[in-house]
Amino acid sequence: MGKEAGPPKDTQDSAGGNFAKDVAEDGLPKDLAGDASFERGRRRRYPFSQLPDWVLFADILPGAKTLYWALYVHVNQERKDNFGDMRVWPGQAKLLYISGIKSKTTLRKYLKQLRGIGAADWRTGRNPRNPLRTQTVYVVHEEPEAGYTGPASLAELYEAYNAADED
16 A cells, blocks of 8 residues: 555645645635634524525515515524424515515515515414504415416526527
């Protein structure tokens, strides 16, 4: 058994060059080593929400996509993971604040667009804690419903884009 030629595989770039000489002991590129503004990892995981590809590629206004995010950020991840519960109930004022939408009329227009593609549903009824008030409960959908005809992936989007480009 002979000695391996060249640097270990994990120190080779895609062109076969050796980048180990450019990496500091902490694993960062030498030009970033010691830079306090560039940390390797974080001690605390910051929450984030994702926008499903099919919602991003849907033929709806950008504000409707932002509204989807504003709804999705309210999904309780523990209830989602354990029970599949995607119900949320932020008030309209909170949705306007988070999404940057300026009016309730525009909010309703975007909600109708989300319902139109199957990304969200809702019902309004009496608030269980205060029956004199109403409460809207939204259901956020991560997957398109059966029969959805828009692109559901990047590959499908590019396929449609290339087909339109040929016309």
